[in-house]
Amino acid sequence: MKIAVLGTGGGGRAHAAKLLELGHEVTVGTRDSQVTLGRTQPDFMGIEPFGQWLADYPGIELRNFAVAAEDAELVINGIDGYHAVDVLSGIAEHLAGKILMDYAVPFVHNPERAHPWPTPWGVMPALDPVDHDSLGERIQRALPEAKVVKACVTQEQETVVDPGSVGGGDHTMFVAGEDAEAKQQVIALLRSYGWEDVLDLGPIVCSRGMEMYSHLHSAIGFAVGGRFGIKVVR
């Protein structure tokens, strides 16, 4: 399948590499491909420049957002939650009628809203929107013709593309969205990643719970000191 992964961060790279391995035609989207390829220093997170990473994955194309989305049959949003609605709205015409799988969490970029309690992770996460709205719903409202499927929110993306690396894969993936067929296609993609237990939570409003889980996810992560998954035991 022709799949575009929007965003060049660690999560987007994990999906792009896995999709290439699975035989898909993969394009990564970025704001300005020349600027992205021109970077030679690690970013503020210490992640290696995209151009260096890309050299290990011949076959993956880097294009500007609009071009990447235009050519794709399925689009994965790996743009950070703070910028996602703006960027996606700007290329809405190229997303109409397509499945848009979104795993972003709307972390607040303003550190003044974060709690000053000195956690092992610096500050607590802070979300906007939260509780009475969600990023998944905002994206669906901004792109009424796209079929938004919220998924891959409750794990690191390295775990998403390799579920067997945690507990032999015996943990749960959640999806939510308005379009039943789009969810089925995303579930099929997730099964090709290795997911066995995929739980359809229902409509896109369930994005709230998936995004708000990020607080508990952070706390569990620092308590267990490594990658983990959560399994719905029933």
Next chain:
Amino acid sequence: MKIAVLGTGGGGRAHAAKLLELGHEVTVGTRDSQVTLGRTQPDFMGIEPFGQWLADYPGIELRNFAVAAEDAELVINGIDGYHAVDVLSGIAEHLAGKILMDYAVPFVHNPERAHPWPTPWGVMPALDPVDHDSLGERIQRALPEAKVVKACVTQEQETVVDPGSVGGGDHTMFVAGEDAEAKQQVIALLRSYGWEDVLDLGPIVCSRGMEMYSHLHSAIGFAVGGRFGIKVVR
């Protein structure tokens, strides 16, 4: 141990019955014990009047909040999240120096803040506080001399007192709080309930994640159509 369970709802009843079975001296606290015992009709949730329930548990005492807390060595808060800070502040002198295990979630009582989307459960949950504060933190700030331990938030209380009823008990309980010894005592109590995997998340700020998980909990509950637990797979 002398344990007070504050609140006469379904959750409080589950704890009181279990604690009695385990041989503890159990007092249930309520605003006005005469009013509580005078009720003869099920409440708005369809729960039988407390007096009827109590008849099956000789040995459990019903007292006003202050008296129940005053006599107890450990106190369990089963007062709904909307009223908890006010009620507990009013009996602060009887909670000083004691362990206060709190499982409440601060659900908003104002239906206008709830989302009108017609979920299977009517409306989405809505929380206040959320994200940059939590009920657990508010209670600890209001009662600086009490040792607040947030626990039993991510399950129905019927599951909390009978973890083996779901998946043979192979799921996870979370605790958080400032006082390490208080957490150890709560963990010992949870082990007596049957919990094997109890994860200490850290300080009381982790209440945020535990309370905010309620959105995902609701969505999972309606997707699986029954009681469940979540297991941290690592």
